[in-house]
Amino acid sequence: MTKDKVIIGTRGSKLALAQAESVQKLLNTNSEIKIIKTSGDIHENKAIADIGGKGVFSTQIEQELLDSKIDMAVHSLKDLPGIMTKGLVIRGVIERNDPRDVLIGKIKKGSRVGTSSPRRTAQLKYKRKDIEVLPIRGNIDTRLKKLEDGQYDAIILAKAGLQMLGLENKADKIYELDEIPPCAGQGIIAIQSRENDHTINAKIASINHLQTFYQAEAERSLLEAIGGDCHTALGCYTMTSAYHLYITSEMYVDGKKYTASGSDNVINAKELGNRIGKDLLEQLD
Secondary structure, three states: OEOOEEEEEEOOOHHHHHHHHHHHHHHOOOEEEEEOOOHHHHOOOOOHHHHOOOOOOOHHHHHHHHOOOOOEEEEEHHHOOOOOOOOEEEEEEOOOOOOOEEEEEOOOOOOEEEOOOHHHHHHHHHHOOOOEEEOOOOOHHHHHHHHHOOOOOEEEEEHHHHHHOOOHHHOOEEOOOOOOOOOOOOOOEEEEEEOOOHHHHHHHHOOOOHHHHHHHHHHHHHHHHOOOOOOOOEEEEEEEEOOEEEEEEEEEEOOEEEEEEEEEEHHHHHHHHHHHHHHHHHHHO
16 A cells, blocks of 8 residues: 555546546545556557457556555456456455446347447347447447447447446447346456455455355356456356345357356355356357
8 A cells, every 4th residue: 555545546438437436435545546558448449359358458457456556456347357367356346236238229130230249249149140240449438429420320338337427328228137148247346456465455345245246256256167258258147135146147159059057155156156157168068
């Protein structure tokens, strides 16, 4: 920690700043937000796969954590690679926002639909053979502008991001979880820190939303089990009931769809996710 002030690292987009500010408010301690540019921000017009794939929105931020230039980092959980960087941990998350996807615009035969997600691309192509799915990059405002300019007939975004920016009225359709399952961790804001920084970890733990934390553990464990990241065509969601978790998942490989589901006690969240992931992989053999 730098003197008595907690330094919170984040990306510089409107959405990332809104997320960091929500964490800052909950912490209720002397702090400041530091903006860090990631590869994904610098090369926002290139396909994610062309600039490194894993960690394009987190690697530079994690390095600043490891170098003790910041005390904690705020991420969209879905942007973090499936396997945590050595020496870093997630000790807390805040209450999950709506994890569903939304459609802005209309889809009909021959429509050009924009998404940067391999998961959404696979889901759309599986459900609709009569549309064209095209890549789209940029922050939410940029994507909305591209839609308005006629580059696309429709785009798909996470509802949580629109909500954070007060733009949820832009949605023309909200996809239910069993219709278009979201990616692992969608709608969850995670707080990352150094594993051995006990003072900071205690601060983070004090604002941790336990139910969301169990969901995050289960979904990230599933992602890790299949060796995936935010660029894997995996959709999943965890429902929580009292002390129980229930995961449904679907994975797309070469145009084929594989599904797995299961339930367990919340204390076995990681084991449940791992089990579901292995079930998916076994279907590929």
